[in-house]
Amino acid sequence: MNLAADFALTVAVVILTCTIIWSVQKLVKLGKQRPSLPPGPCGLPIVGYLPFLREDLHHQFTELADKYGPIYKLWIGSKLWTVISSPSLIKEVVRDHDTIFANRDITVAARISSYGFNDIAWSPMALSGATEENYLYEKCLVTPTWRPPAIFVKMRLGKLSKKSIPRFDIQGVAKEITTLLQKVEEITEDTIDERMKNPSNKTEAVEATKDGRTDFLQILIDLMQEEDNKKSLGKTQIKAMLINILAGGTDTSSTTIEWVMAELLCHPNVMEKVQNELDKVVGLNNIVEESHILKLEYLDAVVKETLRLYPLGPLLTPRTPSQSCTVGGYTIPKDSTVFLNVWFVQRDPLIWENPLEFKPERFLNNTKKMDFSGNNFKYLPFGSGRRICAGLPLAERMVRLILASLLHSFKWQLSEGEKLDMSGKLRLTLRKKIPLRAVPIPRLSNIELYE
Template identity: 45%
Template sequence: PTTSIPSPTNFFMFSHPKHTMSTTPLTQSYDSTTLFYTLSAILVLTWSAWTYLKSKTMNLGGTPPLPPGPRGLPLVGNLLGLDPELHSYFATLAETHGPILKLQLGSKLGIIVTSPSLAREVLKENDVVFANRDVPYVVRNSAHGVADIVWTPYGPEWRMLRKVCVLKMLSNATLDSVYSLRRREVGRTVGQVFCRVGSPVDVGEQVFLSILNVITSMLWGGTVEGDEGASVGAEFREVVSQITDLLGKPNLSDYFPGLAWFDFQGIMKKNRGLIRRFDQIFESLISQRMKIEEEGVNGKNDFLQFLLRLKDEGDSKTPLTIIHVKALLLDMVVGGSETSSNAIEFAMAEIINQPEIMKKAQKELDAVVGKDNIVEESHILKLPYLQAVMKEALRLHPTLPLLVPHCPSQTCVVGGYSVPKGSGVFVNVWAIHRDPSNWDNPLKFKPERFLEDSPKWDFSGSDLKYFPFGSGRRNCAGIAMAERMVMYSLATLLHSFNWELPPGEKMDLSEKFGIVLKKKAPLVAIPTPRLSYPSLYDYTS
């Protein structure tokens, strides 16, 4: 005889040896199926009751409840319902659930904020509580750990790194000292485009390579030059591209920390390999720069030289280590290349889509620079209309549509709801920038809106209707460098060439979500020269 698996009604009898029963295979199958569905139902009801009671019992003792949000499934929560285009998906959820809502992402609670007033509560009024980042598992467990300015927890170490970046490495004086390197790389790009006049050019790819070359040139352009510098840049570009892709992949280890050890997706293994390659590149560069310093050779300035000197002169209480140096340089490339190049690509796409805007921008450039001259960074402050074009591009297409996620160090109240300690907080700047209650005709690309009240709309994040670089103490440390690179590159491309789509092509302005917002379809356009003399297209010397 076979022993049946008990149903809930005979469990007690089955548990005692005197009441062991025999059944037919049909009865055994029936009882097994009944037990499976019964246990599943109990699991679902238990989980639903737990989440319901959890949100309601937050009221005990005067503690507000959790924000509203869509109902999730047991264990996985809302993970299976996520749309890949998170920025627009979160905006749609906000229309139903309000300007603050919750999503259960596996064992992780996500909070989405979608209004200027609530963004102010998070980034300004409670900025110390929200000063930490929601650090991805792949970053927490990388070789460098959390040693950079993006992910380091708020405290003495972060303040030291911020000081190094904002007051020293990315100060106006330091940026001025490496202008010749930026000028050289932008000039090379102009020359490359000039060789392809009349033919389709992938603007996004060309701009990305240009910006990456500008950044890497500032990093080590005074240490390695020529073919060696090009070779290092090519390898670094490949490593950075793969690291960015890894950071953008959904990682089970973030949603289910208990499974992190297994690394089911192989993300940690790939990341360790990439970090090893990155270390090899920088160990070689650092050795060369240290040799230059030891020999007393009067080489050109670059950021690597600057950081190594800071390391040697460091504060004994919070020293700048070689790991910090590597992490900061990686931040510069990962955080500066795609963000700046994508902003330029979106701006160029919007400009080409409205030829009258291109004409206005070029008229301003001709008046300030002239067709018998080339753009210099010193011209940027004299180009208010082009600055408005850049600001409008960053309004419609903010490079970090959800900023970098914040993580409260203690449970906090936002908008009358409880935001638990350790949750991931996403501020949907993309949705705020497109909210009709904040902007007139928000989906129209209209640079003039930034000329009407220009002092108000800056990149400081003081007005939470417009903050493409974030706000509060964890806003972007590289605003000064980004503004220079985007404006200088954009001004040079528009001043040097006319641009139009290939015959029969229509502009596609659709976006693709990622850590950095991308244009879904690459911008391909045809350049034609507009300067007075061909010699003006060769100014790299």
């Protein structure tokens, strides 16, 4: 009996030894065939670096970049995060391997808010989908006609977004985002149903634009009702895309405007230059119109400089590769999470002279083409490549039009004794930690212009 037990134990030891040797050989062979993972800090067993994450991820990731270099890794539980913080490596992701990195990292909040990834921002991005959907946005949203009253929406969604979850909230995500989504649906559902039930609303929508163009919602409804599109485009997809627009047109734009106004209040001389430009282009007896916007070069530089210092997505939206690939000589595994640290790049003293100084003049006579197109990898406030912000043309014009109107019509100052805090907090976007409060003083002599 003992002999049989000894024999069984010996066989087990031999099998275990052979298995270990085989595994080690495979790992060594794999290591020779594929570059190693990027360097990075050590974490704890099981949970990895998760307990050490802070709310100000953009600041923390920048500190880690100073220590570990332009590409490094973090283990968050069993999930691998890679953070990239240099223009050349960002180019590898968004240009050289654009197709591989076209997908977003899947989160609970994203799944719920996009109705199962039926919108632009979170949809799995095949080439045809990227081209067609972004073209649809550009075709429908970039119109020469603006309706200023429609732009100044009472920020109902802005109030809701103050309760928005942090991007990396661990608990309560599904409940919170579902509650918010239900409130947003009150707006979108009724609007779509009313337009579909009452054909006369279509005529009114077309007549509401000066050039008679059909609005974005009506184009989507018309496409949905076409026989060929009934399976691919439904009411759920329309709601998801409308929420993309509403979110981008309220929270994102209002946050940008708040940062710009805060910087102008910190630099009264810059505000004066903007208002002098407005007086020259618009005049004191007129109101700002869309035709004036392209002539306001200094205001455009102010907006660009603000977004350099305070990009709304300092880490952009995380991407996940559809297959393993090599970036910067390191392996980026399939289905890992990749962050592009725009905050670091746009404040890098090796790239920008006096990077922490607010200096709009750096964007005047711009020979390096520092614009929002995403083609210069030193300046990417709206991302780049196939996943660049789809509503960028709308947001860019809307922000400048609202700012021009505010600065042309009013002088602005802080309340007596109030100090301006320029610190931010990272939620769904980078917001001011302490909301801006400013006092408007009318600067136009013709009171009728305020009506």
